[in-house]
Amino acid sequence: xxxxxxxxxxxxxxxxxxxxxxxxxxxxxxxxxxxxxxxxxxxxxxxxxxxxxxxxxxxxxxxxxxxxxxxxxxxxxxxxxxxxxxxxxxxxxxxxxxxxxxxxxxxxxxxxxxxxxxxxxxxxxxxxxxxxxxxxxxxxxxxxxxxxxxxxxxxxxxxxxxxxxxxxxxxxxxxxxxxxxxxxxxxxxxxxxxxxxxxxxxxxxxxxxxxxxxxxxxxxxxxxxxxxxxxxxxxxxxxxxxxxxxxxxxxxxxxxxxxxxxxxxxxxxxxxxxxxxxxxxxxx
Amino acid sequence: xxxxxxxxxxxxxxxxxxxxxxxxxxxxxxxxxxxxxxxxxxxxxxxxxxxxxxxxxxxxxxxxxxxxxxxxxxxxxxxxxxxxxxxxxxxxxxxxxxxxxxxxxxxxxxxxxxxxxxxxxxxxxxxxxxxxxxxxxxxxxxxxxxxxxxxxxxxxxxxxxxxxxxxxxxxxxxxxxxxxxxxxxxxxxxxxxxxxxxxxxxxxxxxxxxxxxxxxxxxxxxxxxxxxxxxxxxxxxxxxxxxxxxxxxxxxxxxxxxxxxxxxxxxxxxxxxxxxxxxxxxxxxxxxxxxxxxxxxxxxxxxxxxxxxxxxxxxxxxxxxxxxxxxxxxxxxxxxxxx
Numbered sequence: 001x002x003x004x005x006x007x008x009x010x011x012x013x014x015x016x017x018x019x020x021x022x023x024x025x026x027x028x029x030x031x032x033x034x035x036x037x038x039x040x041x042x043x044x045x046x047x048x049x050x051x052x053x054x055x056x057x058x059x060x061x062x063x064x065x066x067x068x069x070x071x072x073x074x075x076x077x078x079x080x081x082x083x084x085x086x087x088x089x090x091x092x093x094x095x096x097x098x099x100x101x102x103x104x105x106x107x108x109x110x111x112x113x114x115x116x117x118x119x120x121x122x123x124x125x126x127x128x129x130x131x132x133x134x135x136x137x138x139x140x141x142x143x144x145x146x147x148x149x150x151x152x153x154x155x156x157x158x159x160x161x162x163x164x165x166x167x168x169x170x171x172x173x174x175x176x177x178x179x180x181x182x183x184x185x186x187x188x189x190x191x192x193x194x195x196x197x198x199x200x201x202x203x204x205x206x207x208x209x210x211x212x213x214x215x216x217x218x219x220x221x222x223x224x225x226x227x228x229x230x231x232x233x234x235x236x237x238x239x240x241x242x243x244x245x246x247x248x249x250x251x252x253x254x255x256x257x258x259x260x261x262x263x264x265x266x267x268x269x270x271x272x273x274x275x276x277x278x279x280x281x282x283x284x
Numbered sequence: 285x286x287x288x289x290x291x292x293x294x295x296x297x298x299x300x301x302x303x304x305x306x307x308x309x310x311x312x313x314x315x316x317x318x319x320x321x322x323x324x325x326x327x328x329x330x331x332x333x334x335x336x337x338x339x340x341x342x343x344x345x346x347x348x349x350x351x352x353x354x355x356x357x358x359x360x361x362x363x364x365x366x367x368x369x370x371x372x373x374x375x376x377x378x379x380x381x382x383x384x385x386x387x388x389x390x391x392x393x394x395x396x397x398x399x400x401x402x403x404x405x406x407x408x409x410x411x412x413x414x415x416x417x418x419x420x421x422x423x424x425x426x427x428x429x430x431x432x433x434x435x436x437x438x439x440x441x442x443x444x445x446x447x448x449x450x451x452x453x454x455x456x457x458x459x460x461x462x463x464x465x466x467x468x469x470x471x472x473x474x475x476x477x478x479x480x481x482x483x484x485x486x487x488x489x490x491x492x493x494x495x496x497x498x499x500x501x502x503x504x505x506x507x508x509x510x511x512x513x514x515x516x517x518x519x520x521x522x523x524x525x526x527x528x529x530x531x532x533x534x535x536x537x538x539x540x541x542x543x544x545x546x547x548x549x550x551x552x553x554x555x556x557x558x559x560x561x562x563x564x565x566x567x568x569x570x571x572x573x574x575x576x577x578x579x580x581x582x583x584x585x586x587x588x589x590x591x592x593x594x595x596x597x598x599x600x601x602x603x604x605x606x607x608x609x610x611x612x613x614x615x616x617x618x619x620x621x622x623x
Contacts, residue, residue: 120364120365124364124365125365126363126364126365130365139365141364142361142367224351224366225351226349226350226351227349229349242321242324242485243324243325244513
């Protein structure tokens with residue numbers, strides 16, 4: 001028994017290890033790298049002039065703008081919500097806490113189509129709220145507000161999910177010390193809690209942003225697909241592809257791919273530099 | 285304030301500035317045309333032509349917003365509140381659905397515009413590989429042993445319903461109305477279909493880009509578009525002896541246009557489809573114009589003459605839809621997946 005316990009855990013022979021490594025690399029190349037390369041290959045298929053022209057086309061510009069606008073609203077909203085929720089969950093005890101955590105996770109387990117349809121049923125012309133808001137001139141579904149709402153819904157667990165395990169791990173000791181030294185609640189949050197969670201927070205925001213810009217399903221349901229008005233980048237990619245405009249489709253897709261790569265790079269930097277601070281967040 | 289939160293604030297501010305203003309397109313007179321997938325190219329050109337015509341006529345600038353999607357899905361969106369001024373869909377039944385659910389379109393909408401509100405029509409033809417290697421000439425050739433047929437699913441696709449009825453109409457004539465033989469033919473036909481996509485564009489992609497199948501049953505306009513966009517060297521169009529007269533109708537969504545004060549403009553928009561310019565643009569985009577007398581003869585040459593059966597032969601959509609495509613209808617009886 002005891003001799004086995006001290007055995008080197010990496011005991012596989014070299015061929016086995018090499019085979020495993022090869023399988024992993026082959027899978028990565030096939031399922032991740034090749035599609036990524038194809039996106040850029042197709043985007044530049046007719047030269048960089050066509051590529052630039054495709055991105056300057058008015059409908060493409062408006063799709064890019066709309067996507068940035070939606071992310072600029074959804075991400076800060078979820079940042080605020082995520083910090084507030086994880087602060088409440090990690091630092092305080094109250095009834096129904098487990099239920100609240102489950103609720104926060106809900107968007108992860110609901111199909112995006114349903115997330116979109118819910119807003120159509122809530123705010124559509126045949127709903128209770130739709131005609132009421134309409135009488136004040138507010139159009140929610142098939143307009144920008146609906147797209148923002150659907151995006152907030154699908155991206156809403158990202159920040160909270162990143163923070164809750166970390167903050168639970170850190171406990172309330174630091175805050176108690178700060179308050180016993182005379183800090184008020186706000187000061188304890190700003191000078192003690194926030195610096196403790198900043199990297200995990202940034203990490204959550206990155207993931208949240210990537211999803212907010214890339215969401216297709218839920219947004220597709222509430223968009224109405226009006227060109228130049230309610231098409232986000234992912235929707236525009238599909239439209240261009242169906243229009244046989246391959247350069248345009250992959251051109252816009254390449255922007256989304258760049259966003260993914262950027263997220264990946266920032267993520268790797270965060271993980272290597274602040275891995276220990278983030279590690280608690282990786283447990284789930 | 286820590287360095288981190290300052291930076292974060294700056295980053296958010298940056299994003300906010302980069303976004304700038306949302307396009308304020310609603311400030312001027314705008315129309316929203318909610319249409320189905322294959323009309324993208326047609327309305328892109330027609331909208332520009334109409335805007336120029338309207339400007340010349342009234343001096344007003346008009347912007348036309350365009351939305352495309354599956355015909356049934358688009359009708360659903362209008363029912364759920366998409367503020368279309370006009371709908372230009374693939375099937376009468378889809379506009380009827382809007383009538384039934386919202387009352388925003390009057391019951392008699394088919395009588396409000398010329399030619400039963402159908403400014404252009406189309407039919408179902410065959411797209412085959414270059415040189416027609418399998419020698420496909422008519423519907424009967426589709427059930428030859430080694431032929432694979434690509435068509436979308438009639439349950440979800442308007443175009444596929446026309447395909448199905450066109451095949452049915454041919455067989456009905458071929459077998460002198462013998463219902464058993466007709467059903468046998470259609471059953472065999474669907475055994476030759478390896479993939480049922482949900483929409484017409486999906487099927488085109490399957491046939492053209494994935495290279496599956498020997499013949500694609502397609503809208504005439506889709507077939508021509510695929511030919512033009514993707515390679516005249518790769519495909520040929522074959523017209524069968526008999527096909528169906530497919531009417532994609534148009535209608536004013538009166539309820540929405542009245543509320544937005546765009547009724548006059550929206551009506552003019554639809555009426556202009558019947559003008560010389562509108563009809564020529566339709567023909568140019570491979571739709572059969574309703575009034576060929578105003579259209580350039582050269583544009584008409586590409587439409588082969590073939591016998592066209594109308595939906596009325598099936599008792600109209602109100603009867604044909606449940607009979608053929610409803611749950612437990614004829615399609616459910618002839619199509620058994622995996623057979």
